[in-house]
Amino acid sequence: MSDLSEVRPHPDPRNAEVPRPEYPRPGFVRDDWLTLNGTWQFAFDPGDSGLERGLVHAELRERITVPFCPESELSGIGETDFHQAVWYRRTVRIPESWRGRRPVLHFGAVDHDATVWVNGREVARHSGGFTSFSADLGGVVGAGDEAVVVVRARDSRQGPQARGKQSDQYANYSCHYTRTTGIWQSVWLEPVADTHLGRPRITPDLAAGCFHLELPLSGSRAGHRIRARLTDEQGTVVEASVAAHLDLAPRLVLSVPEGRRRTWSPEDPHLYEIQLDVVSGSGAVVDSARCTAGLRSVTIEGKRVLLNGKPVFQRLVLDQGWYPDGLMTAPDDAALVRDIELSLAAGFNGARLHQKVFEERFLHHADRLGYLVWGEFGDWGASSGPLSGDNQQQTAGFAAQWLEAVERDYSHPSIIGWCPLNETRQQLHDRHTTLDDATRAMFLATKAADTSRPVLDASGYSHRVAETDVYDSHCYEQDPEAFRELMAGLDKNAPFINPQDEPGDMEWSVPYRGQPYFCSEFGGIWWNPEEAAAAGGEDRDASWGYGQRPRDEVEFHQRFAGLTGVLLDDPDMFGYCYTQLTDVFQEQNGVYRFDRSVKLDVERVRAAQLRPAAIESDDEGAA
Numbered sequence: 001m002s003d004l005s006e007v008r009p010h011p012d013p014r015n016a017e018v019p020r021p022e023y024p025r026p027g028f029v030r031d032d033w034l035t036l037n038g039t040w041q042f043a044f045d046p047g048d049s050g051l052e053r054g055l056v057h058a059e060l061r062e063r064i065t066v067p068f069c070p071e072s073e074l075s076g077i078g079e080t081d082f083h084q085a086v087w088y089r090r091t092v093r094i095p096e097s098w099r100g101r102r103p104v105l106h107f108g109a110v111d112h113d114a115t116v117w118v119n120g121r122e123v124a125r126h127s128g129g130f131t132s133f134s135a136d137l138g139g140v141v142g143a144g145d146e147a148v149v150v151v152r153a154r155d156s157r158q159g160p161q162a163r164g165k166q167s168d169q170y171a172n173y174s175c176h177y178t179r180t181t182g183i184w185q186s187v188w189l190e191p192v193a194d195t196h197l198g199r200p201r202i203t204p205d206l207a208a209g210c211f212h213l214e215l216p217l218s219g220s221r222a223g224h225r226i227r228a229r230l231t232d233e234q235g236t237v238v239e240a241s242v243a244a245h246l247d248l249a250p251r252l253v254l255s256v257p258e259g260r261r262r263t264w265s266p267e268d269p270h271l272y273e274i275q276l277d278v279v280s281g282s283g284a285v286v287d288s289a290r291c292t293a294g295l296r297s298v299t300i301e302g303k304r305v306l307l308n309g310k311p312v313f314q315r316l317v318l319d320q321g322w323y324p325d326g327l328m329t330a331p332d333d334a335a336l337v338r339d340i341e342l343s344l345a346a347g348f349n350g351a352r353l354h355q356k357v358f359e360e361r362f363l364h365h366a367d368r369l370g371y372l373v374w375g376e377f378g379d380w381g382a383s384s385g386p387l388s389g390d391n392q393q394q395t396a397g398f399a400a401q402w403l404e405a406v407e408r409d410y411s412h413p414s415i416i417g418w419c420p421l422n423e424t425r426q427q428l429h430d431r432h433t434t435l436d437d438a439t440r441a442m443f444l445a446t447k448a449a450d451t452s453r454p455v456l457d458a459s460g461y462s463h464r465v466a467e468t469d470v471y472d473s474h475c476y477e478q479d480p481e482a483f484r485e486l487m488a489g490l491d492k493n494a495p496f497i498n499p500q501d502e503p504g505d506m507e508w509s510v511p512y513r514g515q516p517y518f519c520s521e522f523g524g525i526w527w528n529p530e531e532a533a534a535a536g537g538e539d540r541d542a543s544w545g546y547g548q549r550p551r552d553e554v555e556f557h558q559r560f561a562g563l564t565g566v567l568l569d570d571p572d573m574f575g576y577c578y579t580q581l582t583d584v585f586q587e588q589n590g591v592y593r594f595d596r597s598v599k600l601d602v603e604r605v606r607a608a609q610l611r612p613a614a615i616e617s618d619d620e621g622a623a
Contacts, residue, residue, distance in 0.1 A: 019074070020067055022333045024108050024186035025132075026364035027411055028199045029290045032098070033190040036090060036149070040066050042077070045085035048154065056117050056150055060089050066187055067108065069180040073325045081170065083181040088151040092189070094143050101191035102138030105149065108185025108359060112161060113154040118147050128162065128401035129155070129180070130357035130378050132408055138194075153182040160393045162401060164355040164378025165320060165584075172585050174544070180328045185359050195221045195244070196287040197276055202411040203452055206263065206297035206308060210255040215276070220245040223281025230254045230293075231273045232262070244278060256295065263308050264294030264413045266349050269370030271413075294367060294413025298453050300469060303490075303516050304615060305454065305574045307372075307416065313568070313613035314372060314416075314575025317343050317591070318521060319351040321358050322584045324594050328356060336362045338596060340371050343581055346591050346602050347609035350414075352459070352520065352577045355380055355422060357405045366414035374417045375409055376459070377402045382424070382438075392426045392462075394438035402442055406449045417470065418446050421458035425499075428462070428507045439464040459520050461498045463509035471512050473498050474521035476579075478547030480562025483522070490517055490572040516574045523563055524579035527556050528588040529599060545589035546579070553600055561608040571614035 018038050023029060041060035043050070050056075068075035070086060094103050107114065111129030115122065124135035141147045157168070167176035198216035205212055215226050224244035230237040237260045242252040254274070262270040271292040278287040296308055304311045319339065323330055330336050336359070343351060350372025353362075357377060366373050379402075382394045402420045409415055420442040426435050443457045443465045454469035463471060473496050477483040486496045495517050497509055526545020550556040567576040582590035583599075593599045 019065060020186050020329075020332065022361065024106070024188055025360055027291060027360055027409075028197075030190050030192075030288070033188055034092070034095065036092060036187040036189060037066050040064055041089035042070070043087045044070070044079070044083060045087055045152070046083070048085040050085060050087050050152060055087050055152070057120060060087055064088070066090075066183050067185050068326055068329050069111070069182055069184045071178050071180060072327045072329065074329070074331060080178050082157050082179070083155055084157070085152060085154045086182045088149075088153075088183060090149045092147050092149065094141055094145050094147060094189070095191075096144050098191035099143035101143075101193055102136060103141060103147070103189050104192055105135040105137055106132065106186075106188050106190070107134070107151075107183065108132055108187070109357075110151065110153050110183050110185075111155055111180050112163075113156075115152045117150040120148075127397055128404065129184075130162065130164070131401050131404035132185075132360075133404075151183065155179070155181040160382045160384070160395050160398075162378050162398055163381035165322075165380065168381075175584075175587050177322060177585050178327055184327070184329045192218070193278070193286040195219055195224060195278060197226070197278060197289055199408070200274075200276065200289075200291060200411065202274065202291060202293045204264075204293065204295045204297065204413065206295060208255070209258065209261050209295075210253050211272075211274070211293050211295070213252050213254065213274075214249050215242070215251065216249040217244060217278070220248075221280075224286070225279050226250055226252070227277045227279055228252060228254060229275045230256065231275065232260060232270075234260070237272065241279075261295060264296040264367075264370070265308055266312065266370040266372060269368060269414075270294065271367060291411065292364075292367060293411065296413050298416050300454060300516055303514070303572045303574065305416075305470070305516050311574070311615050312349070312372075313616050314350055314518065314577075315348050315609050315613075316350045316352055316372070316374070316520075316575060316577040317346070317348040318354050318577055318580040319343070320354045320580065320582075320584055321356050321362070322582075322594075330359070330362075333361060335596075337365050337369075339581065340365055340369050342592055342596060344369070344371065345606065347606035348578070348581075350374075350416070351581065352376060352419075354580075357409075360408065363409055363412040363414055367412055371414055372416050373414050374419055374456075375405065375415045376419045376422065377405060379421050379424070387425055387427065389427045389429050389431065390433045390435075392424050392433070392435035392438070394434060398438060399442050399445055403445055403449060406446060410450060415453065417454045417456060418450065419456040419459050420446060421462075423460045423474065424458050424462040425508065426462050428464075428509060435462060436464050443468065454516075456520075461508045466510050466513060469515060471495070471515045471517045472520040473517075475519055476522060476524050476546040478525070478559060478563075480559065480566060483563055484566045487519065487566055487570065487573075490570060518573060518575040518577070519567055520577045521579050522567070522576060523560065524589040525550065525556055525559055526589050527553075527600065528583070529553065531588070543583075543586050543588035545587065556600060557604045557608070560605060564608050568609075568611065568613045573613075574615055 042064035043060040116124040126133040201214040457465035457468040460474035524546035
């Protein structure tokens with residue numbers, strides 16, 4: 001079985017070194033493609049007047065390296081001010097070998113509102129800085145033609161907008177970081193037939209030992225069939241086919257014989273490969289693609305979240321996916337792999353992918369390495385001001401963009417849960433608000449889109465959906481004994497609920513109803529050994545973390561082991577998420593430095609986590 005991470009890159013012959021040359025969409029692979037990463041013409045448009053000034057048809061003076069945003073060093077620009085609008089231009093010739101097929105132009109992500117023109121004709125509009133979109137160029141350009149691709153990206157400073165951790169002030173502050181504007185993930189072209197596959201939905205069914213495939217098509221064609229072949233390292237496991245013209249999205253089942261069933265898990269992240277072909281009535285293959293699939297299940301039993309019928313304590317780390325030189329864009333594919341490997345080396349078995357929709361290649365590597373992740377959204381940017389009874393003002397676009405993310409990432413076995421919102425602080429009172437509607441809409445939409453995974457309505461603070469599958473809290477108490485007292489009560493269905501920090505605090509959430517519960521943010525221990533030595537401990541102008549900085553590394557490890565031990569020892573706690581994997585700019589509370597170098601004894605961090613958790617030792621009723 002081939003490794004889909006090894007799909008051959010198609011470099012641009014005009015560039016000696018093309019950045020990020022690997023295939024960008026490993027969950028749905030076509031062999032024939034052309035990267036557009038590399039040098040593009042570029043222009044800032046501070047007045048957003050470029051359309052009136054004719055920039056759709058004009059040469060642009062500056063140069064930028066795509067897929068890196070203009071605020072990043074790797075773009076070759078590094079301008080970190082606010083950018084109301086930016087423009088890109090690139091000319092590419094459609095390969096002659098694509099004759100008879102339709103070129104499709106793909107964008108991994110463009111922040112925030114994108115309009116795309118090809119040869120002066122508008123071909124796409126998209127809103128949302130975290131999700132992918134495409135433009136079918138059939139009828140606009142064909143094989144042998146030159147295509148002049150122009151992109152305008154608007155990134156407003158005002159109004160509700162899903163920004164994640166991007167700073168709303170000029171400088172970085174607190175847990176807000178340098179902004180990303182424009183293209184920040186790969187751009188590429190691929191050819192498709194008139195009748196071609198859309199991204200399939202692959203749902204594992206462990207109880208029945210099979211995969212359910214939903215196979216959207218670009219159009220119906222009498223006589224066409226879709227053929228699917230499941231393979232493993234021994235070769236073909238099973239084949240099946242279905243008529244392509246009777247259903248809008250044909251479905252089929254790939255049943256795995258008992259002797260060839262191998263579950264996906266952190267200990268054995270086994271992936272099958274699925275070859276998909278659209279076959280004409282004459283037997284000609286008109287479209288082909290490859291996918292991977294993991295046979296695993298996620299379910300809930302009381303307060304336990306089970307993986308393949310067994311409790312697996314989720315030792316998660318908060319991963320924000322920022323890089324010193326690329327900001328939200330990893331400098332290369334190896335950096336994505338390294339982040340997972342660093343996390344595993346420290347004893348974590350997964351991550352919350354925090355306030356960002358990670359690029360799909362990260363999820364592919366998580367699939368390969370058995371790394372458990374919660375898919376999340378960069379929803380910060382909806383608060384209209386000081387905390388009140390109606391300060392959260394999510395728009396319909398939040399739900400639309402979130403559903404795009406769920407659809408893109410649905411088939412990745414490493415994703416074991418969804419969470420669309422984070423720390424939506426707003427008072428709970430007797431009037432219905434935008435936040436109530438938005439939280440419920442995004443929860444129900446996620447449940448409708450995916451019935452195979454648990455959904456957490458919001459991480460920390462404002463739980464607004466009584467029937468949320470999972471409940472959580474965030475707690476950054478630094479003293480382990482005080483933390484133990486706060487976390488006590490789960491056995492009596494009275495867990496810590498934000499923000500019970502002081503008497504008289506306002507209510508934020510609907511009551512807990514006995515769901516699986518975890519402390520999904522804790523720790524955040526402020527530790528920078530150089531600053532600690534120089535400043536004597538408390539210079540928050542240079543950096544920050546939670547609580548008082550440890551006096552030395554010995555105290556760090558004592559605190560880390562104490563805090564994690566509280567949660568590991570609770571027989572009703574199904575997991576935790578420690579803040580965080582790496583330092584990020586001024587936030588100096590990572591297990592590793594921002595450049596991913598070592599800043600403390602990782603083996604001691606690992607040892608503190610790898611003793612059995614109480615919930616794992618109780619296997620009663622496990623399959």
